[in-house]
Amino acid sequence: NTMAMELAGVNRDSEDPTGGQIIRDDNGNPTGVFIDTAMSYIASQIPASTIEELQLTLSTSMNRLATYGLTSVHDAGVGSQTIAAYKILSEKGPLPIRVNVMLAASDPLYLDRLGEGYFRSDDGTLTINSVKIVGDGALGSRGAALIEDYSDDSDNRGLLRYDDERLEFLMRVAMNAGFQVNTHAIGDHANMKVLDNYERLIAETSTRNLRHRIEHAQILRYEDILRFAKLGVIPSMQATHATSDKNMAEDRIGEVRIQGAYAWRKLMEADTLIANGSDFPVESPNPFWGLHASVTRQDQSNEPLGGWLPGERMTLEEAFASFTINAAFAGHQENLLGTLEPGKKADFIFIDRDIFNSPQSELWQTQVLETWVNGEKITD
Structure with a gap:
């Protein structure tokens, strides 16, 4: 650490920079x-x-992700150099899995990339039609921006990464x-700030159909x-965070405040579609x-007994949809992906069990046997 800081x-x-802390x-x-x-400073x-x-x-990463049964991913906050690498790979042939790239709003060439317009490769495996903005920090580091003080750190309310003017501009x-x-x-x-901006800007730009996300x-x-359902905003959530x-x-x-945290059931009861990742x-x-975290609200040691804040659990059917058709909808690809039916892409996997007739406590142990994308087997 000392040498890194000296360099x-x-x-x-x-x-301390705006939106950060040493x-x-x-x-x-x-x-x-x-x-x-x-x-x-270090990066x-x-x-x-x-x-x-x-x-x-x-x-290497795309091929490794395929072994987990992923046929499509959303890569959040991608810089210009990495986008160039994706495009070079795409020109050589279909990517192993489908990748939806989000431009990094922090990239120095952000405005240039937006000016180029959205991109989709001819084979449909690479799509660039969205951006990623980082609004605040993480809960563990106490960087998440709160309205009131942290319960375990008085006088600390976390960090907003941008001032109001800059955040609105990027959006x-x-x-x-x-x-x-x-x-x-x-x-x-941070969530309140983002929703406030979305509410105003979606109306001004008439872009509700773009399905903006948090x-x-x-x-x-x-x-x-x-407000999510009212504005047509998709909460893109991650079950294992809970x-x-x-x-x-x-x-x-x-x-x-914990009653409004990781609140999947409350969001769904408010007619909001959740995309999981x-x-x-x-x-x-x-x-x-x-999937296991979504339906049990437990870790892989079955703790806590009965699940953590169990009233927010999803059913297995809801959780499965959140990782498949809902995620496809969040990427504007529900007409091509997310379900197996005539006219859609032949992206599917074989697994070692029927997850709908297996103990939910064992869902995390599911093994992927084969992964297929566009009708072609891509894993050994």
């Missing part, structure tokens, strides 16, 4: 922990990968360019839960781990 020129006089010891010296935008010193290295990384230019906007929001303050939608006020966070979440936000590499990309 980055970070010392006790370094200022954790310091009692004497004001940096400890080596950087939260949210402060990470750029900027890491040598950039070559285009060839990026192609190898992407190819507006994307909507005007015809791109779906996907905004990371974990804390209730990535994570993790901690919500009840009044904001009701089972990973269960041991610290209530400490962070208390017993009242993994948030890899934060969580495992294995969708069966996500």
Whole structure:
């Protein structure tokens, strides 16, 4: 840590950037922990990968994801160099799995990429028609933006990554360019801010049909839960966040706010469609781990007994839809993907059990035997 900070020129006089924090010891010296935008101090010193290295990384990753039974993924917050690598791979032939790329709003060439318009490869395996904006930080690091103080850290309400003017600008230019906007929001303050902007900008730009999303939608006020369906906004959520966070979440936000956290049932009862995912590499990309978390609200040791906040569980049918047809809908591909029926793409997998007639506690143990994309077997 010391050498990295020296190379980055970070010392006790370094200022916290907007939307970030350098954790310091009692004497004001940096400890080596950087939260949210402060990470750029260190990240900027890491040598950039070559285009060839990026192609190898992407190819390896896509083939590995296929072994988990993933036939289509949404890659969030992708920079210009990685987009170039994706396009080179796509020109060589179909990608192993379908990839929906979200442009990174933090990319220096963000406006240029928007100006190029959306992209879809001829074979349909690469699509670029959305953007990713990061609205706040994470709950574990206390970077998620809250309306009131953290229950276990008074005088701390987390971090908004952008001021109001910048956040609105990033959203507006994307909507005007015809791109779906996907905004990371974990804390209730961040979710409220994003919904406020969406409500105003969707009306001004007439882009409700673009199906804008909130990535994570993790901690919500009840009044904001009701706004998703009203605005046509999709909460793109990750079931394993609930089972990973269960041991610290209530400490962070208390017993009242926790009732609006990971609130899948409340959202569905408000007529909101949930698209499920993994948030890899934060969580495992294995969708069966996500299915298990969705229906049990337990970890893989069956804890806690009866599930954590069990009233928010999904049925297996609801969870399955959230990972398939709902996710396809969130990517504007429900006419091609998400179900097996005549006229749609032949993307499917073989697994080692009938998950609808197996113990739900064992869902996470499901093994993928074969993965097929566009009618072709892509795993050995």
